[in-house]
Amino acid sequence: MLTQDDAEAIADKLGCTPYEGRSHKRYELFVDDKLITRFGVRRASKEKGHGHLPGELHITQKECRDLSKCPLSKDEYLQILRERNIL
Amino acid sequence: MATSVEEQLRAVFGHTKTLDELCERVAGLESKVEQVLKRLGELGALRRSFLAPIETLEPEPYEILRPFTVVVMEAEGEFEAAIFDLGIFASGDTEEEAIANLKETLLDTFDRLNELPDTRLGKGPFRQKSLLNKWIRKVEKG
Numbered sequence: 001m002l003t004q005d006d007a008e009a010i011a012d013k014l015g016c017t018p019y020e021g022r023s024h025k026r027y028e029l030f031v032d033d034k035l036i037t038r039f040g041v042r043r044a045s046k047e048k049g050h051g052h053l054p055g056e057l058h059i060t061q062k063e064c065r066d067l068s069k070c071p072l073s074k075d076e077y078l079q080i081l082r083e084r085n086i087l
Numbered sequence: 088m089a090t091s092v093e094e095q096l097r098a099v100f101g102h103t104k105t106l107d108e109l110c111e112r113v114a115g116l117e118s119k120v121e122q123v124l125k126r127l128g129e130l131g132a133l134r135r136s137f138l139a140p141i142e143t144l145e146p147e148p149y150e151i152l153r154p155f156t157v158v159v160m161e162a163e164g165e166f167e168a169a170i171f172d173l174g175i176f177a178s179g180d181t182e183e184e185a186i187a188n189l190k191e192t193l194l195d196t197f198d199r200l201n202e203l204p205d206t207r208l209g210k211g212p213f214r215q216k217s218l219l220n221k222w223i224r225k226v227e228k229g
Binding site: 024030033037051 | 162163164165167168169174176177178180188191192194195196199200203206207208209210211212
């Protein structure tokens with residue numbers, strides 16, 4: 001299960017900008033000053049599932065894990081987005 | 088007493104080479120069907136999903152211009168809600184929480200994308216903004 005820690009690690013790796021939403025914190029990824037994607041972090045005292053991350057980041061759950069836990073770099077992530085015609 | 092297909096065929100036709108081959112193929116198919124049913128059961132348990140129509144965004148001051156449906160899926164003990172056409176996703180501990188979070192994400196995305204000029208939007212957000220403005224609109228209270 002993807003967690004808040006994964007979301008924070010991904011935001012950190014991608015160099016995302018925090019944005020305060022209505023009641024959830026969100027991160028925004030800008031590339032060349034253009035917004036590419038946004039994703040939310042569920043605030044909670046306990047670990048909450050973040051199953052929405054793959055959809056918001058346009059990648060699979062496994063790619064999300066790789067992005068969070070290291071094997072996938074920011075450049076590799078951006079390359080995936082290019083291949084999927086998102087970037 | 089239940090007997091296998093092979094036993095039933097042998098009872099009628101006896102042993103022949105063709106029948107042996109036929110029984111082998113039937114057994115192979117039975118095994119494959121069993122595997123498929125097992126996998127379907129696993130998938131069903133893993134991701135149960137249903138559709139929920141969204142008819143209002145109240146109490147938020149937004150109006151739905153084009154009714155839409157949310158897909159809610161259960162996965163790994165949590166619920167995920169999605170509007171695939173808009174690329175809007177959210178999670179929750181319950182179906183209700185996932186839908187509530189999705190509505191919040193939807194409005195938050197609508198506000199944020201309309202706040203940014205089109206020149207600062209990548210392909211995905213630009214498309215999202217264009218669709219969102221066709222689906223919902225903010226109602227000015229006054």
